[in-house]
Amino acid sequence: MSQSLPLSREVTAIRIPGGDSHLLPVGTEVVITQALGDTFTVAVPSLGGLFRIAGTDADALGRTAVTEAQALPEGQTLEEAAWEKLKNCYDPEIPVNIVDLGLVYTLEIAPDAEGKGSVISAQMTLTAPGCGMGPSIAADARAKLLTLPGVTEAQVAVVWDPPWGPDRITEAGKKKLGMV
Incomplete structure (x- = not known):
């Protein structure tokens, strides 16, 4: 069974399936239901739904944040x-x-x-x-x-x-x- 954890800072998340953005405040209890690619799907019991959190905001979940590249790797289009x-x-x-x-x-x-x-x-x-x-x-x-x-x-x-x-x-x- 997945364990609930509080967000360590506020984070913008995308509601599933609607696709609209929501600001989840610090302390919001979430349950990570999926961690694939560089995003996290979380259940937010207080809001009664699922949200997607970007990998760049992983630190709010106590995970290592994904950093964005400043340039393409050499030779990659x-x-x-x-x-x-x-x-x-x-x-x-x-x-x-x-x-x-x-x-x-x-x-x-x-x-x-x-x-x-x-x-x-x-x-x-x-x-x-x-x-x-x-x-x-x-x-x-x-x-x-x-x-x-x-x-x-x-x-x-x-x-x-x-x-x-x-x-x-x-x-x-x-x-x-x-x-x-």
């Missing part, structure tokens, strides 16, 4: 870094990242309007049209893309065409799910 970031996004109910689940359909990078950085636009889907996790997962993906050096704007749209199917899952995802 922004597109490669963006795909890697998206591999740290998880549906709170499925232990496979959204890239290996085949949920990300497109990823495009363009210069921003001022020519000082980049805009990343992505299209993704969900495993089922009735899934209420879309706003939460899209918000998490957007937040992760915005941590990349030089990215000034990120947009993540949830689309339904083409429909998702299990054939889109990568070999790594199938292994994690026990499908191979």
